[in-house]
Structure formats: C-alpha cells, structure tokens
Amino acid sequence: MPQNIAVIGGGAAGFFAAFSCKVHLPDASVTIFEKTGKLLSKVKVSGGGRCNVTHACFNNNDLVKFYPRGGKQLKKVFGQFTTTDTVAWFEERGVELKAEADNRMFPTTDSSQTIIDCFLRETDKLGIQVVLNANVNSIQPKGSGFDLQIGEKIQHFDKVIVASGGSPKAQGFDWLKDLGHEIITPVPSLFTFNMPKEPIKNLMGLSVPNATVRVQGTKLQQSGPLLITHWGMSGPAILKTSAWGARVLADLGYNFKIQVNWLGAMNEEELRTWFVNSLQSIGKRKIRNKNPLDLPNRLWDFFLEKVEVDGEGIWAEIGKKNLNRLINLLLNDTYEVKGKTTFKEEFVTSGGVVLADVDFNTMESRKCSGLFFAGEVIDVDGVTGGFNFQAAWSTGFVAGKS
Template sequence: MPQNIAVIGGGAAGFFAAFSCKTHSPDTRVTIFEKTGKLLSKVKVSGGGRCNVTHACFSNGDLIKFYPRGGKHLKKVFGQFTTSDTVAWFEERGVELKAEADNRMFPITDNSQTIIDCFLKEANKLGIQVVVNANVNSIQPKHPGFDLKIGDKTQHFDKVIVASGGSPKAQGFDWLKVLGHEIIPPVPSLFTFNMPKEPIKNLMGLSVPNATVRVQGTKLQQSGPLLITHWGMSGPAILKTSAWGARVLSDLNYDFKIQVNWLGSMNEEELRTWFINSLQTIGKRKIRNKNPFEIPNRLWDFFLEKVEIDGEGIWAELGKKSLNRLINLLLNDTYEVKGKTTFKEEFVTSGGVALSDVDFNSMESRKCPSLFFAGEVIDVDGVTGGFNFQAAWSTGFVAGKTSE
C-alpha cells in the first residue's frame, strides 16, 4: 500500500522534500501543510526579490565552510545533493541560473516569481497536495506512523517531514521538544548593525568594495563589501560577522564596538610604504580632490573631517601627526553598535533541533523514527549568499529520498 507522507511547511525545504518524495517513490501520497496563507514566502523576498537560489561553490569541502553552524554535518547531505545538482535540477525544468561576480546565483530572469512558478508547476505535475492555513498543532506517534492535529482535525500519516523553518523564540519548537528533541535556543543570525549615535549613518547608501570588520573583545573578524545605511552598517562584511557571531553578539546584548579597516587587508606597514611612494606623484594635489583609495568622495570628506584634516591642503604639506591620524582611521576606525535590524525580510536564526538529534545520512530523527527534518528547523544556518537555500534544497532532497 502506498505511503502517506506529510510535509510540514510550505517553504523552500518543504517543497523540495515533497518533490524528492514523489521522485523517488511516485506512488507515495504527499501533502504539504503550510500554516499561513502564503507559500514560499522567503523565496519571494530573497535577494531583493530576485531569489539567490544558491552559490557557485562546487566543492563540498569549500561549501561547508560557509555554515557557522552545521557545516560538518551538512557534508553528508551535500554528498547526496550538492550545488551542481541544484543547478541541473532547475535547468531540467527550464530555469536557467546565472552566477554574478560574487558567485551568488540567480535565475536569469532576476525574478523570484520564476522559482515560485517552477515549484508550483512541479508540485501540480507530481500530484502533490498543498494545503494552506493549516497549522499543525501537534505530532503524536501512533506506531506505525503519526497522528497530526491540524486545526480541529486529526489525520494519520505513515511518515512526517518537518520543514517548518526557524522560530524567533524557543517556544516555537515546543511541539518538537515534547517528542524528546533537544532544542538549541534560537538567536538571530543574519542582521545589520544599528549605530544610533554615529554620524556616519547620514551617508546612507554609500559603500566600499572591501572592508574588514572586527568586533572588539572577541575573535570575530570578517571581510567583504560594506554598506552604510540609515541605521548604521550592512553589507556582506557585516552580515557575515553577524552570522559567525550570532551567539557571541546575543550574549553582548548587541552592545559592542567594531573596528573597520576600510582598506580590507592592508596593514600599517603596507599603508605607510604606499604613502611614501605615492606622495611623489600626488604631492601637489589637494587632499580632498585626490582621494587615493576606492572610497566614495563623500565618505572621504567625512574621514578628513573626522581626523581634522583640511581637505583644501595639499598632500605634500600633510604633517606627520595628521598622516598618523589618517592611517589609524583608515585601518582602525571605531564605531559603537547598539542594537540590530533584521536583514530585509530574510529572517534567519541559529538554533532549533540539536544537530545530535538528527541522522544527516537520512535527515531522520534519532529520537523519533519515521520523523524527518529539512531546512532551518534544525540548528543549521549559512552566511548570506545563497547558502541557506542550498541547505534547504539538500536537506529536503535527502529527507524526501530516505522517507520512501
């Protein structure tokens, strides 16, 4: 008799798990239950509405390095479905992906609706039933299988795949905790830094191509493009710092100081040598007019004002003390962070079902046989750039494959 499988969650991982179920066992009856009225909501907003499907990293050994939590565990999953498989899966269904300069991959349409339409078409083609506004209140083991309480009704399923996503509060996992699972308390993972007292936020919209951000008093350090926003700072350098430091920054109650090297990896010796060699060619130029770095002119003016250097002066007449202040600012600029802002609508948390409670060869629960997990419901999260979706596709594929 065909298996009857429930997938809890109508997001990226849930849909992909359902596809995998039907692909590996076509006779299986698969139903997706989504508690809200919206399907694939994160897919819709990802990448500014373009959907950052995955990342052009085709080595599993390198890929796992982009996951602050769960990377080593995901290696078993990526061995069964990796980035190359993702690209092939979409192309087989008429969705061509492109890699941008930073290796993020998007549909060539630059429209997330392309991915949503593909998924809905695939679900219809495979005969997957999708039910919205269906909140699963509890999972009760009824060997064999489970009884799911959905609203005021109870339905029985042979196997269940939980792909319900993350939760901002630990209570959001209580329905899984009662089944014996350890829950790692969730904290935000991808967020931007608020700087209410820092005047640099008045330069919102400006960015530098490569900065290094360090959190004072910790070992946290990340590099990449940095964006100044109306609340503080964002961009990959900040977002990666927030991801790797999710728990550390939570413990600091999001009250800390950062040091910014606006020149990326350049150190003091290199910068002083650069100035010595360059002053011969730029010496007669006005300091304001000859910005020698890849820094926007308005930001350069801000820096000169901050270290009290007259931009109308010429480089050759810049005093030693002023040069020292400028060098220190360019390499060790300090800002006070007080608070965070969720990165657009792409809410990502660390935390969820403990990694030790999941068999990553199959994504089956070690505490509750025939129950499987996929996506952010487990304590796995990646940095920005398509890595969270890749984890969703891969864990969904394995959960669906092994639930046949």
C-alpha cells in the same frame, strides 16, 4: 499500500522535500501543510526579489566552510545532493541560473517569481497537495505512524517531514521538544548593525568593495563589501560577522564596538609605504580633491572631518601627525553598535533541533523513528550568498528520498 506523507512547512525545504518524496515514492500521497496563507515567502523576497538560489561553490570541502553551524554534518547531505545538482535540477525544468562576480547564483530572469512558478508547476505535475492556513499544533506517534492535529482536525500519516523553518522564540519548538528533541535556543543570524549615535549614517547608500570588520573583545573578524545604511552598517562583511557571531553577539546584548579596516587586508606598513610613494606624484594636489584610495568622495570628506585634517591643504604639507591619524582611521576606524535589524521575511536563526538528534545520512530523527527534518528547523545556518537555500534544497532532497 501507498504511504501517506505529511510535509510541515510550505517554504523552500518543504517543497523540495515533497518533490523528492514523489520522485522516489511515486505512489505515495504527499501533502504540504503551510500554517500561513503564503507559500515560499523567503524565496519571494530573497536577493532583493531576485532569489539567490545557490552559490557557485562546487567543491563540498569548500562549501561546508560557509556554515557557522552544521557544516560538518552537511557534508554527508551534500554528498547526496550538492550545488551541481541544484543547477542541474533547475535547468532540467527550464530555469537557467547565472553566477555573478561574487559567485551568488540567480535565475537569468532576475526574478524570484521564476523559481516560485517552477515550484508550482512541479507541484501540479507530481500531484502534490498543498493546504494553506493549516497550523500543525502537535505530532503524536500512533502505531507505525503519526497523528497530526491540524487546527481542530486530527489526521494520520505514515511519515512526517518537518520543514517548518526557524522560530524567533524557543517556544516555537515546544511541539518538537514534546517528542524528546533537545532544542538549541534560537537567536538571530544574518542581521545588520544599528549605530544610533554614529554620524556615518548620514552617508546612507555608500558602499566600499572590501572592508574588514572586527568585533572588539572577541575573535570575530570578516571581510567583504560594506554598506552604510540609514540605521548603521550592512553588506556581506557585516552579515557574515553576524552569522559567525550569532551567539557571541546575543550574549553581548547587541551592544559592542567594531573596528573597520576600510582597505580590507592592507596593514599599516603597506599603507604607510603606499602613501610615501604616492605623495611624490600628488603632493601639489588638494587633499580633498585627490582621494588616492578610490574611496567614495563623500566618505573621504567624512574621514577628513573625523580626523580634523584640512581638506583644502595640499598633500605635500599634510604633516606626520595628520598622516598618522588618517592611516589609523583607515585601518582601525571604531564604531559603537547598539542593537540590530533583521530582515523580516528573510529572518534567519541560529538554533533549533540539536544536530545530534538528526541522522544526516537520512535526515531522520534519532529520537522519533519515521520523523524527518529539512531546512532551518534544525541548528544549521549559512552565511549570506545562497548557502541557506542550498542547505534547504539538499536536506529536503535527502529527507524526501529517505
């Protein structure tokens, strides 16, 4: 008899798991249950509405390094479906992807709707059923399958794939805990830093191409573009720091200090030498007018005011004391963080079903035979750049195939 398969969750991982099910088991009946009235909501808003589908990292040994949690386990999954397969899968369905300078990959249309339309076409083509506003309240093993309580109804399925995504609270995983799974308490990952007392917020919208951010009192340090926002700081340097430090920063109550090297990897000796060499050619220029480091002008003015250097003075007369203060600020600028801001629809968590409870060769539960997992419901998350979607495609593919 054809198998009756339920996929819980109408997001990226859920759809990809359903596609894989139907391709590998054409006679199976596959139904996606989505608890809300919206499908693929993270796909819709990802990448500012462009959908950061994956990342142009085509070596699995390198790819797994972008996952603060679960990288080692994902290597088994990427061995079955990786970034190369993702690009091919979309192109086979008429969706061409492009890689940008930072290796993030988007549809050439720059529209997430292109991905959503592709998925909906594939759903129709494969005969997958989709049920909206269908909250699965419980899963009960019954015989060789499962009884799912969906609203007021109980429906029986032979196999179940859980792709319900992350939850901001541990209680959101109680229904899986009831099946014997250990749950890692979820905390936010990929969030921006709030700086309510820092005047740099007045420069919102400015960015630098490569800064290094270090959290004082920890080993956390990341580099990349940094964006100043109306609440504090964001951009890849901040988001990567929040991902790798998700649990550390939660333990700190999101109250900590960061040091920013606005020049990326440059150290004091290099910067001091650079200044000495540059002063010969810019000595007669006004300090405010000649910004030798190609930083945004408003940011440069902010720095001069912060270290109390007269921008109307000339470089030749800056003096040793002022130069030392400027060098120290450029390399060790300090800011106080009090709180975080998460992206509502793009909310990413660290936590979920403990990795040891999942066989990553198949994505089947080690605690409940016939139950499979895909996506962020497990304790796997990546940094910004398309890595969380790649984990969704890959785990979904393997769960459906298995």
